[in-house]
Amino acid sequence: MADEWWRGAVIYQIYPRSFQDSTGDGVGDLPGITRRLDHVASLGVDGIWLSPFFTSPQDDMGYDVSDYGDVDPLFGTLADFDALVARAHGLGLKVVIDQVISHSSDRHPWFEESRRSRDNPKADWYVWADPQEDGSPPNNWAGIFGGPAWDWEPARRQYYFHNFLASQPDLNFHNAEVRAAMLDTMRFWLERGVDGFRLDTVNYYFHDARLRSDPPAPQAQRDRAMTIYGFQTHVHSKNQPENVPFLERMRAMTDEYDDRALMGEVGDDGDKAIELMAEYTEPGRLHMTYSFEMLGWDFTAAHFRKQIEGFRRLAPDGWPSWSFSNHDVVRHATRWAAHGESVDAVAKQAVAMLMAFEGSVGIYQGEEVGQTETELEYGELTDPQALRFWPEIKGRDGCRTPMVWEAGADHAGFSGGTPWLPVRPEQAARAVDAQEASNDSVLHAYRAAIAFRQGSEVLRLGTTRFLDLPEPLLGFVREKDGAALTCLFNLSSEAKAVTVGDAALTGPRHADLSDGVLTLPPSGHAYLDGDVPATT
Helix, strand or coil, rough: CCCCCCCCCCCEEEEECCCCCCCCCCCCHHHHHHHHHHHHHHHHCCEECCCEEEEECCCCCCCCCCCCEECCCCCHHHHHHHHHHHHHCCCCEEEEEEEEEEEEECCCCCHHHHCCCCCCCCCCCEEEEEEEECCCCCCEECCCCEECCCEEECCHHHHHEECCCCCCCCCCCCCCCHHHHHHHHHHHHHHHHCCCCEECCHHHHHCCCCCCCCCEEEHHHHHCCCHHHHHHHCCCCCCCCHHHHHHHHHHHHHHHHHCEEEECCCCCCCCHHHHHHHCCCCCCCCCCCCCCCCCCCCCCCCHHHHHHHHHHHHHHCCCCCEEEECCCCHCCCCCCCCCCCHHEEEEEEHHHHCCCCCCEEEEEEHHHCCCCCCCCCHCCCCCHHHHHCCCCCCCCCHCCCCCCCCCCHHHHHCCCCCCCCCCCCHHHHCCCCHHHHHCCHHHHHHHHHHHHHHCHHHHHHHEEEECCCCCCCEEEEEEEEEEEEEEEEEECCCEEEEEEECCCEEEEEEEEECEEEEEEECCCEEEEEEECCCCC
């Protein structure tokens, strides 16, 4: 398995703006990340995923790229990136970087050329369409950040398509030159030694070439929609069959290099997301995918079981990646706090559960200290969606506030200047140094759970068989080559008892075993040696 380091791997996501500022300008940077890599390595993870650090106007915090082959001066230089990779590799960490290729910034030279006329060399590199007779957009496609997904360009007397902000025009993947250019940008970073890519919005690359309107969503979805995007089922604006051959071409290019991996972000809901995860990880395509199905508010045994069983049923040869938090969602210590004994107990249970899941897993900076969502005022916001729809949509800034390193330092040791987002006292109280000093901290629980997974081939590479236990109990058996481990979790704020017979506890636990009865306190969790017939 030496050439498949990604199987069962634990990958730590770093949001560069918020990890460590080395210059005092209030924004994290690449040298700051390099300085803090010892902390990441101490967790026992296999690698890091860096959110975008490329040249960008920062309209969407780097997810609007204006130069795919350089580092934004805000974060440093290419030499700083090379030094980061070298240090990470020296610590035994793989380096995965974001690739945002479904769209660029409107200030990318490609788009600046494309928008000038209908007959220049880049004229067909983006998605352009004529207006309808009344001047309205070509179809009903909606933008994720609100409003129509079309914006008018007077020089061409046409609309261009953008799934996100108007300053993030979608590239036209039906154009072979665009596909080749995107692969060239990836090759540039592979040559610099990166170990893989996290592919942003991987199911958005292609649009329906006939520009057919999306149909309305089911009534239940429309009833809870907060923007017009939720009123539609996006069968034409994304998820196109042409995506698959391009992913296969991307995989073939990546396979020219040793030990590299492709991880796709599937942006869709429910069963469709799991179906796409499965389709995209069939042999010869992506190495692994993740969706938002475990990044939401649902905290039931049935939900977690449905996602894992659903993926394995649809993709027996595929490989998933699961996370509970990232830079786009409310932190899980806040989302799920009401279901447990305390924020710390929920955080400890979450890592014990995540490390027991089949597939690869991701953790987001700060969750290892049980970081909670930051409450912000309107004047502190930077997220464009929140700025437009506040207060009904609070946006993503609350999960992006700076990493907290030193409880007693200004801004918790993140910066010597004023941070781009504030560090509240309740966040600073969870600083790394304070948790290092406490044997019962969330940080030490993370290290223990990760170490247990890393030392268990059953957890990293085994299959999963779920136990038929009533809510709120989640139970499953992980198995590989005759070895087995039974994993039990109480997803509630009330103690639960499970009969486990002649079983023995192993690994990290928050439970008591006596006379064949396992007592799981609120947020309780336990691993048992072997295939245990657990019953209530």
